[in-house]
Amino acid sequence: MKICTEQVTFELPLALESGVTLPSFELMIETYGELNSLKDNAVLVCHAFSGDHHAAGTKDEGGKAGWWDQMIGDGKTIDTSKYFVVSINNLGGCHGSSGPTSLNPETNLPFGSAFPEVSVQDWVNAQRNLLDHFGISCWEMVAGGSLGGMQALQWAITYPDKIKKAAIIAASSKISSQNIALNEVAREMIRKDENFCDGDYLAQGSKPKQGLKAARMLGHITYLSEANMSKRFGRKLQNPETKMDAAVSYEVENYLQYKGEQFAETFDANSYILMTKAMDSFDPAKNFNQDLVQCFKHIQAKLLIASFSSDWLFPKEYGKDIQMSAIKAGIRSSYIELEGDYGHDSFLFRSDEYAASLQNFLEGRDECS
Amino acid sequence: MNALEDIVNDWVEVNAKVIDFGCGDGSLLKSLSLAKATTGYGVENDPKKIQDCIANGISVIQQDIDAGLLQYKDMNFDFAIMASSIQCLRKPKVALQNILEVANKCVITLPNFGNWELRTGLLKGKMPSSPQLPAKWYETSNLHLCTIADFEELCEVEKFHIHKKIYLNSQGKTSWLTNCFPNFLAAEAIYLLGK
Numbered sequence: 001m002k003i004c005t006e007q008v009t010f011e012l013p014l015a016l017e018s019g020v021t022l023p024s025f026e027l028m029i030e031t032y033g034e035l036n037s038l039k040d041n042a043v044l045v046c047h048a049f050s051g052d053h054h055a056a057g058t059k060d061e062g063g064k065a066g067w068w069d070q071m072i073g074d075g076k077t078i079d080t081s082k083y084f085v086v087s088i089n090n091l092g093g094c095h096g097s098s099g100p101t102s103l104n105p106e107t108n109l110p111f112g113s114a115f116p117e118v119s120v121q122d123w124v125n126a127q128r129n130l131l132d133h134f135g136i137s138c139w140e141m142v143a144g145g146s147l148g149g150m151q152a153l154q155w156a157i158t159y160p161d162k163i164k165k166a167a168i169i170a171a172s173s174k175i176s177s178q179n180i181a182l183n184e185v186a187r188e189m190i191r192k193d194e195n196f197c198d199g200d201y202l203a204q205g206s207k208p209k210q211g212l213k214a215a216r217m218l219g220h221i222t223y224l225s226e227a228n229m230s231k232r233f234g235r236k237l238q239n240p241e242t243k244m245d246a247a248v249s250y251e252v253e254n255y256l257q258y259k260g261e262q263f264a265e266t267f268d269a270n271s272y273i274l275m276t277k278a279m280d281s282f283d284p285a286k287n288f289n290q291d292l293v294q295c296f297k298h299i300q301a302k303l304l305i306a307s308f309s310s311d312w313l314f315p316k317e318y319g320k321d322i323q324m325s326a327i328k329a330g331i332r333s334s335y336i337e338l339e340g341d342y343g344h345d346s347f348l349f350r351s352d353e354y355a356a357s358l359q360n361f362l363e364g365r366d367e368c369s
Numbered sequence: 370m371n372a373l374e375d376i377v378n379d380w381v382e383v384n385a386k387v388i389d390f391g392c393g394d395g396s397l398l399k400s401l402s403l404a405k406a407t408t409g410y411g412v413e414n415d416p417k418k419i420q421d422c423i424a425n426g427i428s429v430i431q432q433d434i435d436a437g438l439l440q441y442k443d444m445n446f447d448f449a450i451m452a453s454s455i456q457c458l459r460k461p462k463v464a465l466q467n468i469l470e471v472a473n474k475c476v477i478t479l480p481n482f483g484n485w486e487l488r489t490g491l492l493k494g495k496m497p498s499s500p501q502l503p504a505k506w507y508e509t510s511n512l513h514l515c516t517i518a519d520f521e522e523l524c525e526v527e528k529f530h531i532h533k534k535i536y537l538n539s540q541g542k543t544s545w546l547t548n549c550f551p552n553f554l555a556a557e558a559i560y561l562l563g564k
Contacts (some may be wrong), residue, residue: 327410
């Protein structure tokens with residue numbers, strides 16, 4: 001599989017939903033496979049909350065496989081011997097795209113908390129420029145899980161003639177007040193870290209690692225199912241020799257400590273706040289009097305909506321709601337409920353039925369409704 | 370194309386919005402879409418058949434029909450179809466009342482348990498089987514088998530209006546003789562119901 005990673009600079013103004021305009025912006029992208037001569041085999045994959053452009057393959061020896069490596073590759077579900085797959089790091093991220101860690105040209109210091117608020121709509125508008133960058137007229141499919149699924153849905157709504165299929169996995173047309181509440185607790189943990197410095201920690205040479213770690217630990221619990229945690233950790237005690245912290249008793253504590261620590265090393269706290277805010281504000285029906293059916297009326301893409309039975313963060317009713325609005329609007333849309341043991345994170349892991357659904361959807365015949 | 374596809378194609382209007390409860394691999398919806406440019410949705414609960422639908426480009430919703438038909442009310446469906454599924458439901462009468470809320474015109478098909486071959490099967494003292502009812506008693510999904518006479522009696526009592534009906538013999542064909550003695554000779558009946 002051919003892998004290319006590049007940072008693309010768009011010397012174009014991007015008007016954000018907040019009213020702020022970015023004079024230019026950068027997107028970090030990674031592509032897999034090759035664009036065919038007709039340029040009709042392009043698939044865009046959108047990452048979830050803390051993901052990045054590295055979706056598949058292993059770039060360096062001993063490096064980490066991409067977040068959707070189980071699904072993308074030669075002979076895999078999204079087969080890179082047939083499809084040209086484009087993966088991005090979203091605006092406001094911290095892995096090479098314009099975001100809080102980028103330098104603010106006005107101050108020559110990192111933007112920090114001064115980086116403007118971004119929304120799912122803004123992300124999709126930024127991603128729209130990739131079509132021109134590659135000379136593609138239309139995505140064969142836009143796919144993503146969780147916050148990535150929201151982007152796939154937004155694509156279908158905003159650019160009806162630029163997308164043929166949208167795979168909306170473990171997603172929602174808007175998140176619940178419980179979801180927002182969990183995000184706010186995470187943000188509060190970050191903001192109250194003494195090294196947060198009102199978001200200007202980079203300029204001041206510090207990092208709110210403890211807050212970011214605690215936020216991730218909370219988040220991680222919500223991504224897993226109770227059954228999966230019981231199966232994986234049960235009430236097993238942590239081996240004293242491998243304890244992350246002297247206060248740790250159980251394996252599950254140690255696991256969260258480790259995951260949190262690892263995350264705090266590589267992720268940016270302002271990006272965390274920005275991305276959770278984008279998730280909270282996602283509500284495409286807001287411009288249509290809260291009427292999702294009206295919002296869907298102009299969709300031309302075919303939708304596949306998939307939910308996982310063990311997902312309690314974005315329960316399957318969220319997916320079914322999107323499906324019911326799609327039916328009312330008379331657009332072509334399928335809804336499936338997958339088993340998946342991993343809770344919300346199930347969208348990351350291949351299972352036979354999940355893989356078959358996505359592959360049949362992508363490669364399936366399209367001659368009728 | 371099979372007899373049911375021919376018949377439903379004839380009954381459904383061009384550009385109709387159609388829902389097929391128990392759509393199987395989606396072949397009926399597909400033939401309707403090709404012949405009548407319908408917008409179709411299937412409801413199915415068998416994971417393998419759902420995959421067939423997706424691969425065939427048919428919109429499908431994974432759901433147990435018993436879990437509710439009424440959620441599809443007020444979705445402007447012109448036609449609802451329930452082919453060979455009514456006898457598998459927990460509450461067929463309620464299902465019929467509800468499907469008539471989903472669409473003004475409903476196609477219902479049922480295997481006729483009054484068919485003479487099944488009657489002779491019973492006379493031999495064992496649960497009968499036929500091409501329409503192939504499963505053994507211990508693994509059948511049929512809960513409420515009925516005869517044509519039973520079904521039409523229910524329609525009369527419940528005031529379900531039978532707009533059209535077609536009786537098919539065991540070869541899947543209509544005939545003068547089958548129409549004379551449907552409850553005895555028909556293997557399957559296809560109804561166009563309305564309120």
